[in-house]
Amino acid sequence: MSLPSPTTRIPRPTFPFACAALALTVLSTACGARIEEDGTAASTTTVLRCGEEVEYTTPRRAVAYEGGSADKLFALGLADHVHGYVMPPANPPVEESPWAEDYARVEFLGDDLLNRELVVEAEADLVVAGWRSGFSDERGITPRILDGLGIQSFMHTESCYNYPGFPERETPFEGLYTDLERLGAIFGVPERAEELVERYRERVDRVVERAPEGDPVSVFLYDSGTDQAFTAGSQVPPQDIISHAGGENVFGDLDERWTRVGWEAVVDADPEVIIVLDYGEQSAEDKIDFLTSFPALAEVPAVVEENFFVLDYNEGISGPRNIDGLERFADYLRALEEDPA
Incomplete structure (x- = not known):
């Protein structure tokens, strides 16, 4: 089983107009635009990565580490933005997943632990993993290191409570909801994320109401x-x-x-x-x-x-x-x- 294992803010290009903070979870949306190689404008948004404000450009080649990361992306309907996934052998077969069809559409990148060489070779523009459950100082793949390589990263809020420099604490289920909302903002589908979180909250509420x-x-x-x-x-x-x-x-x-x-x-x-x-x-x-x-x-x-x-x-x-x-x-x-x- 993979376990949770500092980062300094790496300046990113700034834009002419500042964006107002909307909330703690999603700080701003569509604050500027970058031009992709095909000439289209890429939306940008500022979102918390653990407790750190980070500007994201809409990913097109995301790499997910483990089932939880990939499932969050697939549950949001983002398979078209996912290049592939890394799945250590301890994980159950992806064929058993509710999103088995989405797993089949993207590339299986390996069954080892997450590493820098793999994501560079995959030309990833976003890596989704947890702090010390994917990202690791010892293995040389951290958000700070990826920032320096121009590769975006996203960390599960559940793993942020002891993240050096930018800790953030949520109860586990609230961390799940926060992740879905933040990923929805990063990929430009906030309404989709809001609806998904609402459905999950309703399911949890029904369980609590029926608890012994x-x-x-x-x-x-x-x-x-x-x-x-x-x-x-x-x-x-x-x-x-x-x-x-x-x-x-x-x-x-x-x-x-x-x-x-x-x-x-x-x-x-x-x-x-x-x-x-x-x-x-x-x-x-x-x-x-x-x-x-x-x-x-x-x-x-x-x-x-x-x-x-x-x-x-x-x-x-x-x-x-x-x-x-x-x-x-x-x-x-x-x-x-x-x-x-």
């Missing part, structure tokens, strides 16, 4: 690990999936994205439900087999009652499929309430 009453169910998310457990803190989508469905993330007090905890902490949390994140070479079934045979967890209620819920990888990382994961998990919790045995 009473004390929230305690939930532990198991990503992987044997010596320690790799789990979800407060800064990733499972936090909101759990809470909106009527549960409580037992490690939701950790101000982290994906993090490691000791098994003693898991036992002390006494979770009633375990979410298993399904990805990579180890199947969800194998992970459940490990958990049920691990002596330290023998008395944990979720293990005793075999209350396991499998969450798809792309439902757990920032992307439109978060809403699908929420709805499925909410159905699961309601079924438990109706038939606790």
Whole structure:
């Protein structure tokens, strides 16, 4: 699973007229124009990249890293602006995506981690990824570096809470909505983004309205690990999936994205439900087999009652499929309430 890993503002060409700030999320729209090689005018807009104001020109050869990035673009109907995607092997097959036809229309650029050489060779004019989940100081591909190469970049708001120099904090689902609105502004389809966000909010509201009453169910998310457990803190989508469905993330007090905890902490949390994140070479079934045979967890209620819920990888990382994961998990919790045995 890819994890979150400073940047200085690189001056961009300025235009004769200043644009008024419209909102924190989208600061200005169509503030000027640049001329493309074919003689057409390219729209520009200023949008926050994490907490930094950045001027964007409408991309025509976007490159997306991982399913969450590509899904956001495809959900906005932007396949014609996407050159290709990079998909590490831990991701489920793109053929299983609701946007499988869009994936088939664009180029598969590789199954390795995001790197500078790949996006340069692809002649990308925008790279969409997360901070330290795609962009990385260690691998030499950061927004600042790409700025210097004349390649635009966009970072998932969910990954911005500890971005050096320009941090920005949103709850995970609000980060998803913010990303869709910002991408809509960058690509010149703000109305499309507004409608999409409204539909997602309505779906979430319906789930919240139907959540089980009473004390929230305690939930532990198991990503992987044997010596320690790799789990979800407060800064990733499972936090909101759990809470909106009527549960409580037992490690939701950790101000982290994906993090490691000791098994003693898991036992002390006494979770009633375990979410298993399904990805990579180890199947969800194998992970459940490990958990049920691990002596330290023998008395944990979720293990005793075999209350396991499998969450798809792309439902757990920032992307439109978060809403699908929420709805499925909410159905699961309601079924438990109706038939606790």
